[in-house]
Amino acid sequence: MEEGPSRTAMMAAAARAAHLIVDREPYLFQDTAAEALLGTRAAELLSYHRTSGDHPVLSGTRAQVTARSRYTEERLSAGFTQYVILGAGLDTFAYRSPLAKAIAVYEVDHPATQRWKQELLTAAELDSSAVEFVGVDFEDDNLASRLITHGFDPNQQALVSWLGVSMYLTESAIATTLDSLGRFARGTELIMEYALPSGLRDEAGRVYAEFALEASAQQGEPWLSFFTPEQVTELLERHGFAVAEHISQRQAVDSALWQREDALHPADLCRLVWATVRG
Template sequence: MDQGPSQTAMMAAAGRAAHLVVDHEPYLFQDTVAATLLGERAAELIAYHREYGDHPVLSGTRAQVNARSHYTEARLSAGFTQYVILGAGLDTFAYRSPLARQVSVYEVDHPATQRWKCELLAAAGIDTTTAHFVGVDFEHDNLASELTARGFDPTRPALVSWLGVSMYLTAPAITATLAILATFAPGTELIMEYALPPELRDEYGAAYAEFALPATAERGEPWLTFFTPATLTTILTGHGFTVAEHISQRDSVPPTLWHRTDPLHPADLCRLTRAVLHQPHTAGTRSAGSGGGDTP
């Protein structure tokens, strides 16, 4: 963020906005605020999808960001009253979902990212009273303390989403953040997106990675960490989580949503894991890394 707004956060928001313009029904997900939030950049970014929408990176981004949002937000129906969005980037849940007035929403990201987002929200005239902004410099700040200072109740379970982030972090940064999440209340549920190593990717996932990974590295946001489902399960178990499922992009939305006539198709490059915290652990005072946030 020292070099400007996260490009990957913008690409993720553009992918959600473009899905409603470029692709056909049935929609994987309907983010009706992303284009407004992007402001003057929206037309330019969506235009790329209009012109090159069948390119593996653009179609792959639209499939990825919309499928993962569909799955994650659907979990709020399980009755959570607190929703923590790690690496929130340009996530728009708090500004479009009726549930945002029934759930306490905590957007966690680097302070510079949040300043940029707040500028976009103000320019778009979007009401921000449904979100709590938790600016965290993970090299110096304690996530749990910063959340509590903004009203988060550590005695009540929360849904924690961690999408489009882990692949940009080192393994130690990921485990340090999990150590903090492990101190949350039992019943807390984590939905974490992670990238697969090359040998587990399918044809579409490999094609997406061939283009996307060099592009993000050139922008200064390289993918650093990859997990097999078994390896990630071991790490999560060690922090007091029980893995409920690992879910592919294909299975993250109802099957009928993949019956399409446009270029969207599921790719097995990134998966989601849903894990439930049963026994809180004692963590240190520091965590590490939220990454670019809400990224493709």
Template structure:
């Protein structure tokens, strides 16, 4: 990463912004800041969704990023005083949620990505004081130390989200992060998004993967890790977590939100895992 735009961060923010324009109500999630944050690039990104929005990758991306955000932010509202967003990218929670003024929000990402995001925030005139930027090169830096330097209290339970990242990492890299998270206060909750192996995908998930995975590899961002729910539960158990549930995309939001007039449909390609640091 050389400080330029992150392709995956752009895709996620674009999917959240386009959902409110391309898709019809009821909305899975309402990110009212993503388009402003994308700034001059918003028109191009949203225009692409307008023109080709029914394509399985674009509609699948909108379903994925909005459903996972809806579920995760609902968990933040259950009473945590600290929220750690791993691989924050262009996440906008801190800039639109009133709760961000009441809890400590830590955005963790590569320093170059954060420099790019700070520039977008400044250009858009978006107040960034509700978040604490934690620049981390996961291959070199101590995550716990970097968080502590920004005021994170490892003795107090936190909600940790880790969305849209694990599939790009090796299992060894995932384990290294889980080792750190497992030292956080008991009751700390992790919402982790992971990719399913081919044999567990449904028809929609398979169709999405057939387009998206080769494209990601061609862009230099191949998907490296796939887990069955049982295998991931075992991995979390080894790192001191108790798994509460695995959540399919369909289950992330109220069932009535999938009763739609548009072409947005859930796919079983990625799932969310919710787990807590054990006592």
């Protein structure tokens, strides 16, 4: 990863913030800290959603990031005391959710991204004292060792989220990370987002991909990995997980929330998988 801000992280945060501005109630998810965290870039990034919010990429991104965040954070209510956010980017859970007071939060990302985020947090006057920032170079560092150094207890169950990341990695890099996660305590849960191959996308997913994949590649963040649900299941099982469920964007939130009169609609481009460490 290059030194400096991640455009992908900024776009995801802007989409979460824009959902509360552009879309109508009922909201899929309420990220009340994203706009503040974006700081001086907020006005520019949100202006795209304000002026062209019905564009397939913009509305599709809002649907994607809000649905996956809601599903993941609802899993935290199962009583976890440790939450590991892989590729945390500009995630804001620790700075807005009441659940963060009772959960040890470990944000894992490239050191350059974390330095940038900490500067944004300071500028936004958002308290980060309860967060452990675990800088990891996934090519060279051992994930488990780095987490333990920062206070993570590998003998206690945790929820691990890995959202909006796997599509930017090679299968080899994904497998290396899963190998570390599969050694965590029995019952540890993983919620991972993955991209579908073209043949499994629905029409909305096809249109989104037509715009988004080319744009990501041009910005230096190409999508590298695509999986069928069967391939993800096999990959996870090979690394010590039992797969509980594959979740489409439509299934990630209550069906009533998709009964809408705005531009927000589910697309089958990416899915979530919910899996548990067998131990």
